[in-house]
Amino acid sequence: MSVRGTVKALPTLLRVAFAEAVAYRAEMLVWVLATTMPLVMLALFSAVAEGGPLGRFGQAEFIAYFLATFVVRQLTGSWASWQINFEVREGTLATRLLRPIHPLLGYAVENIAAMPMRVAVSVPVAIVALALVGGRAVAHSAGAWLLFLPALVGGWLLTLLANFIVGALALFMESSVKVMDIYLAAYFVASGYLVPVELFPPGARAVIDWLPFRYQIGFPVELMTGAYDGTLTTAVALLARQWVMVCAFAAAAAWVWSRGIRRFSAYGG
């Protein structure tokens, strides 16, 4: 499992995974269409905005926020936890263990390879969003856009690593799908996916600031919609916190995986 061997294998791995993503394109489209939650939330908040703005959010800001949420969710999505659960149960994880690269890297590569198709779906949505709100509700400072990219990558890594950690729990407890279910519900509530974090009461915000969920989706969305245009230092501090969490999650994932994999025994042949 040398670093050089892994780097050399990457282009091929990516190509194979991309071909797979293209082969299952119809299925992926259904998955994208099934991401209706931001639009459902947008309907509620639009009705709210009709009675006057809520915080800094008027109608246009809500449209921008929730369409950005849709786009960021597409770009940071990961399903590795379900995949690991499935492969542990079916025993097909064994074939992954035989390959000369780290299995977690394999899942990550499959995730990356699906990106171009997801970008292809999300970019039109982003353009529609821009046309609808006329650029008023997106970030204007170049600094915010500069920070957006690492924030997006950080959000994706956090989601992926959380998937690894919960997925690896399947090695200890047969199936960790239900753990993922609880994680997902908490993520929905506390990440800014359903409700912009800024709208929570101050007490709740203080807690959310220290939970990982907000850094998975809410933070990149806030950067994109101009929440930090005047306060870039706050954004830098949040970005630093996000990446500290990424490192902590990476360490935890590596630890849980190396512990759990010893317990794995494949069935069948």
Added chain:
Amino acid sequence: MRRYAYLLYIQLKASTLLAMQYRGDFVVDLLIELVWAATAVVPLFVVFAGRSSIAGWTYPEALVVTGWFTLLQGLLEGAINPSLVNVVEQVRKGTLDFVLLKPADAQFLVSTTRFQPSKAINAITATLIFVYAFRRIGHGPTAGGLAASLLLMVTASILLYGLWILTVSAVFYVVRVDNLTFLFTAIFDAARWPSSVFRGVAKIVFTFVIPLALMTTYPAEAMLGRLHPSSLALSLGGALFFAVFSRAVWVRAIGKYTSASS
């Protein structure tokens, strides 16, 4: 008729016994349902913090809709989803043959093969939401309102089931629909708010094409005692239409079935 009632009893018993094997799961499911109920209540809590009414609904009134949403979601995931996911699998593998050979109606058999009793928790969650909402309103629902809402619950179940049968009938034509079921569940998420928050095309679609308004908003309005009689008539007519139409489509679709094996 009695034979079908007995069959239903047997199928329910089998599902319950199956679920009883995993008692630990039941406790975990309880926890999960409560957390997911929070995803429906928290947004309402936040948006109503600053104002008293949105699109003609106050906070406790909107909670009543959430209660109905929780109840119907339980019905969908507990009684409708598990069986019909099964059908998709059977059509693909060709094992639907065994169902068709049995001396009972195939639609009845496939609709009752599997239940998930733990989803009954949603009924408890919904009741808690109702009790809380009506305590905030200050008075309980009237007897007439309650009766109308129970009637609407029946029509809502029929609508939901009919829509599902239509989705599943598609499997005989296109085979690969297993993640269409997720799409359906995702669309059902829109039923968690009062239908008046939707505008324009969405409002028309959610009333007439995918009648989500008839499933959660109308029963809630009935419970609050402000449902217009014409809406009740629309629900009854809609349910009747969906029942007849979905049955007709199912009968046609099953004629298309060609066994996949041998």
